[in-house]
Amino acid sequence: MSDQMTEGYITEDGRKIGGTLMEMKNITLRFGGVKAITDISFDIKEGEIRAIIGPNGAGKSSMLNVISGFYVPQEGEVWYKGAKRPQMKPYQVAQQGIARTFQNIALFEGMSVLDNVMTGRLNHMKTNMFQQAIWKGKAEKEEVENREVVEKIIDFLEIQSIRKTPVGRLPYGLKKRVELARALAVEPHLLLLDEPMAGMNVEEKEDMSRFILDVNDEFGTTIALIEHDMGVVMDLSDRVVVMDYGKKIGDGTPDEVRNNQDVIDAYLGVSHD
Amino acid sequence: MFYREAGDFKTTYADDNQTFPIKFDRYRYYAVLFFAFLIVPFVINDYWVNAVFMPFLIYSIAAIGLNILVGYCGQVSLGTGGFMAVGAYAVYKLMTAFPEVSIFIHILLAGGVTSLVGVAFGLPSLRIKGFYLAVATLAAQFFLVWLFNKVPWFYNYSASGQISAPERTVFGIAVTGPNTAAWATYLFCLIFVTICALIARNLTRGTTGRKWMAIRDMDIAAEIIGVDPLKSKLSAFAVSSFFIGVSGALFFSVYLGAVEVGEVFGINKSFLVLFMIIIGGLGSIFGSFAGAAFLVLLPVLLKNVLVGMLGWPTDLAAHLEFMIVGALIIIFLIAEPHGLAQLWRVAKEKLRLWPFPH
Ligand SMILES: Nc1ncnc2c1ncn2[C@@H]1O[C@H](COP(=O)(O)OP(=O)(O)OP(=O)(O)O)[C@@H](O)[C@H]1O
Numbered sequence A: 001m002s003d004q005m006t007e008g009y010i011t012e013d014g015r016k017i018g019g020t021l022m023e024m025k026n027i028t029l030r031f032g033g034v035k036a037i038t039d040i041s042f043d044i045k046e047g048e049i050r051a052i053i054g055p056n057g058a059g060k061s062s063m064l065n066v067i068s069g070f071y072v073p074q075e076g077e078v079w080y081k082g083a084k085r086p087q088m089k090p091y092q093v094a095q096q097g098i099a100r101t102f103q104n105i106a107l108f109e110g111m112s113v114l115d116n117v118m119t120g121r122l123n124h125m126k127t128n129m130f131q132q133a134i135w136k137g138k139a140e141k142e143e144v145e146n147r148e149v150v151e152k153i154i155d156f157l158e159i160q161s162i163r164k165t166p167v168g169r170l171p172y173g174l175k176k177r178v179e180l181a182r183a184l185a186v187e188p189h190l191l192l193l194d195e196p197m198a199g200m201n202v203e204e205k206e207d208m209s210r211f212i213l214d215v216n217d218e219f220g221t222t223i224a225l226i227e228h229d230m231g232v233v234m235d236l237s238d239r240v241v242v243m244d245y246g247k248k249i250g251d252g253t254p255d256e257v258r259n260n261q262d263v264i265d266a267y268l269g270v271s272h273d
Numbered sequence B: 001m002f003y004r005e006a007g008d009f010k011t012t013y014a015d016d017n018q019t020f021p022i023k024f025d026r027y028r029y030y031a032v033l034f035f036a037f038l039i040v041p042f043v044i045n046d047y048w049v050n051a052v053f054m055p056f057l058i059y060s061i062a063a064i065g066l067n068i069l070v071g072y073c074g075q076v077s078l079g080t081g082g083f084m085a086v087g088a089y090a091v092y093k094l095m096t097a098f099p100e101v102s103i104f105i106h107i108l109l110a111g112g113v114t115s116l117v118g119v120a121f122g123l124p125s126l127r128i129k130g131f132y133l134a135v136a137t138l139a140a141q142f143f144l145v146w147l148f149n150k151v152p153w154f155y156n157y158s159a160s161g162q163i164s165a166p167e168r169t170v171f172g173i174a175v176t177g178p179n180t181a182a183w184a185t186y187l188f189c190l191i192f193v194t195i196c197a198l199i200a201r202n203l204t205r206g207t208t209g210r211k212w213m214a215i216r217d218m219d220i221a222a223e224i225i226g227v228d229p230l231k232s233k234l235s236a237f238a239v240s241s242f243f244i245g246v247s248g249a250l251f252f253s254v255y256l257g258a259v260e261v262g263e264v265f266g267i268n269k270s271f272l273v274l275f276m277i278i279i280g281g282l283g284s285i286f287g288s289f290a291g292a293a294f295l296v297l298l299p300v301l302l303k304n305v306l307v308g309m310l311g312w313p314t315d316l317a318a319h320l321e322f323m324i325v326g327a328l329i330i331i332f333l334i335a336e337p338h339g340l341a342q343l344w345r346v347a348k349e350k351l352r353l354w355p356f357p358h
């Protein structure tokens, strides 16, 4: 284990994983008296699919919220691309190329699918408000260029037919997919997915798993995901962090984690769906 | 049959991004422009310009402005009257201080001044939302009216405390003052309306508009996708106030000619414009026009029918107007929050499929 913590490694299926992209160092997060995260450290390497698992209330979402700047930990440091990250607002984190989806879908309900996905391009669009007011010329050109990128993502996630539909009218499974599309439109270096398959049926889960693997494979995007379904986690992820009551109780490949006694006691032992 | 996109395929994304993607819509839009610029000026008279066209055009600009803030960006404002007053007083000060500069420039500058004031009063929006923001903008409304009443510098120390617009010309033709022609003031306002509507349309279909709508729909998600909420909200306040300032400047200088601030730009004005966008449709440029037209025409119509034809007393007709407007607002808020614009869309949807509804 220790040798793979410092540099890249080769996965079981032969993919090359690079150096450390993000490192969480001794993170502690409290809400008043409640300790949501206690002294947790782990890293995410370039190109890997990293899973965070744990029972309900373990602090998984809180950890993603620390990464994306919503929560400021009382202790600990976040390192990104080899530098210590100063305290940042969520939109600044986004501008660094970190995109995410939410456990409870957070789409723009009043906007069409296309507009929702186009918001993912915001930080790639450089024209100022005066150029946009005139539209002809720079603004229109930029809009079309970014629309082309977005259409590729829409094709990739197979949501062409609902392009112009207001998001509020879509069924749950499709909303999850649109939210992924919006995050992909950012062309992120690091993609955070908070329970991307929660509430889906088997078929939808299979589709989503395929998309996640394809994203990682085709674009080389580093992915950190939270998931409850152990089968899915074992299939998808290269390495797994296990949390329980805000503490880290395991970290390693799916096989290592599966055979870890603490993990079996705390998590795998209890019934889950 | 001819109103549909079937057979009207878009081959580029630029085409798909057009304001009116359906051919028939586009032609109707050109027809409206043609009619407004080349027919109306020749047939218009003083009654029509003062009772219908000028208030409609000027309120349309204010409604577009408020719609950007409320309908697109989701920030409630009850300060419209106050911001219109800023536009009016700014243009008055500019007109009297620099008489040699074109009134056209002055009106744009008045919009710019209002924009700055709007941004200043928009600052609290970062911290407060909804009802509380509405109260903060209400404070702006009262403060601004009070300020223009209290500080004589704003009304150039005139004895009456009123401001009145001196004559100014464009290409030698008077657009302000007592000796204006109906067609001239109409065209002057129409040019501003056209420019404002185009700017609003362009801003709302691109990145800026998507940022505003993202903030409106879910500010947390907007932040996570990279929208700076402060910048985005303030840009909505800036653009919105610019339009409202232009409309206030026109309302004073071209339409009324003389203004007593508390009477003209009081809280009633704020509500009137808000009602326009609620009835017309939140988040729709077309809806801003529809709402302005509706609330300008309704009293004219009621007065003509009830007072003119049925012989009702004027005050009774006025009361009825209040009741109708009030009832309509409740109906729209409950049954059709997207207003007249949505009714229009639904009608078009039906028409597009007609005569084969499946
Ligand atoms: N904003 C907050 N204020 C107060 N307590 C919070 C807040 N967010 C999370 N918590 C608490 O922190 C703990 C961890 O919550 P978190 O949402 O991170 O768990 P989780 O592992 O994502 O659980 P789940 O599987 O149910 O999504 C919980 O006890 C929760 O009540």
Ligand SMILES: [Mg+2]
Binding pocket: A060, A061, A062, A103
């Ligand atoms: Mg969670």
